[in-house]
Amino acid sequence: MSITAVTGPMFAGKSYRVDELLRSASNLGLRPLLVRPAGMYRDRDIAVGTLPETPPYAAFDLHSDDTATHLPAFDFLAVDEAQFFPLSTLIPRVMAASRTAPVVVAGLDLDYRGVPF
Numbered sequence: 001m002s003i004t005a006v007t008g009p010m011f012a013g014k015s016y017r018v019d020e021l022l023r024s025a026s027n028l029g030l031r032p033l034l035v036r037p038a039g040m041y042r043d044r045d046i047a048v049g050t051l052p053e054t055p056p057y058a059a060f061d062l063h064s065d066d067t068a069t070h071l072p073a074f075d076f077l078a079v080d081e082a083q084f085f086p087l088s089t090l091i092p093r094v095m096a097a098s099r100t101a102p103v104v105v106a107g108l109d110l111d112y113r114g115v116p117f
Contacts, residue, residue, distance in 0.1 A: 003098045007109035014106040018078045021104050025076035030101075033074035035093075037084040075101050082107030083117070 004021075006014050018034070025032040077097045082090060082105045090105075097103050110116055 001098050001100065001102050003094060004102070004104045006104060006106035009110050009114075010108065014108075015080055018080050018104055018106045022076070022078050025102075030075035031073060032076040032078065034078050034080060036080045076103075077101055078104040078106070080106050 006017050008014050022032040022034055074097075077094075079085070079090065079094065084107075094103055094105060108117070
């Protein structure tokens, strides 16, 4: 399938774009899944943008050191705040998922000094 990267600095609208893509996938009849770091957000609006309605997709919080491989069933996978996941955890999951479903990965492309990762 495909892997799409959504990158940019803080407050650039990455999570909002992910939310739009998840809604589009849901409207096409797919089963979208949002994966994000556990404990990062107090509510959904902060987690996936500013749209107030209930998300049409499942959200699955992972601890950044989580190595479990079980995720709920999905046809479209989005990973938000990817910079908080260890590459050794994130890359194998994304590569495996992309064999059968479109994948979107969103995260920062600069550190706090403005230096690219």
